[in-house]
Amino acid sequence: MLSHPLIVEAAETLFVPVAIRNNTEGDAEAKVREAFREPAWNNPVVRLLGADGKDLVPRLADEWSLAQLADGMVQARRQAKLAVPPWLAALRDEAVARRRGLERAVFAMA
């Protein structure tokens, strides 16, 4: 999900992306990890934070899907009272719909 080009663009332009390795001890990254009470050597998590460092949406840790991350980004922007650009909203809607399950039908005009 983190390789999807629109997720990358959203992370780079609509948020301030910060990657913290979770397998270090005693360094600055470990201090950040501990401040957020994240265990070392855990599975990756994504946290979408406001300017005050508090979670805007629940920590994303159990699914690692495009739908979950795109939805989290949209909800986080709304929670922070920031505009959600149409392209991110469309990405979220498409990803969530695919996760829910699409139906298919065929139509002929003539």
Next chain:
Amino acid sequence: MIATRAGWLEGHEVSEVWFDPAVLPFGKLFEIATQKGCARQVWVTIDPQAEAAPAAKRLDAEPRPDKEPKYYLLQTPWRHVPMTDRQATVINALLRPGGPGVTDDAPLSPQQRALFAAVQARPDAGWPIAIDAPIEAAWARAAACARRPAATKK
């Protein structure tokens, strides 16, 4: 509507439609298509759809895909810009004859619009066609093309 694909089935020119039933139930889609004259024949894929459209046929064979998918998109430099299925469906509709074209509020990201501008600036740079390609692979190919230096004129 999440995705569409033009094709041919039983002698008909058809549109395959993938939609989110939680947002647009098939009954409503069928009603809209009928009002717009887009449901002369319908093929359904699951039983609840058949209940909503009793005259519809069951889809037993795959439509033959059109040789020029996303036809309106294909006629413009937007064909080189990687998009999700939903984006491509929306942009193709905006580019239809008499349509508004790609408006400022169309669901395209700044980087997609920047790539479109790059294609327009260097139309002969060998940009790959991105239609129907997975967006991650298409994006990597387009980025590689954008990085190639422009050919110098002799």
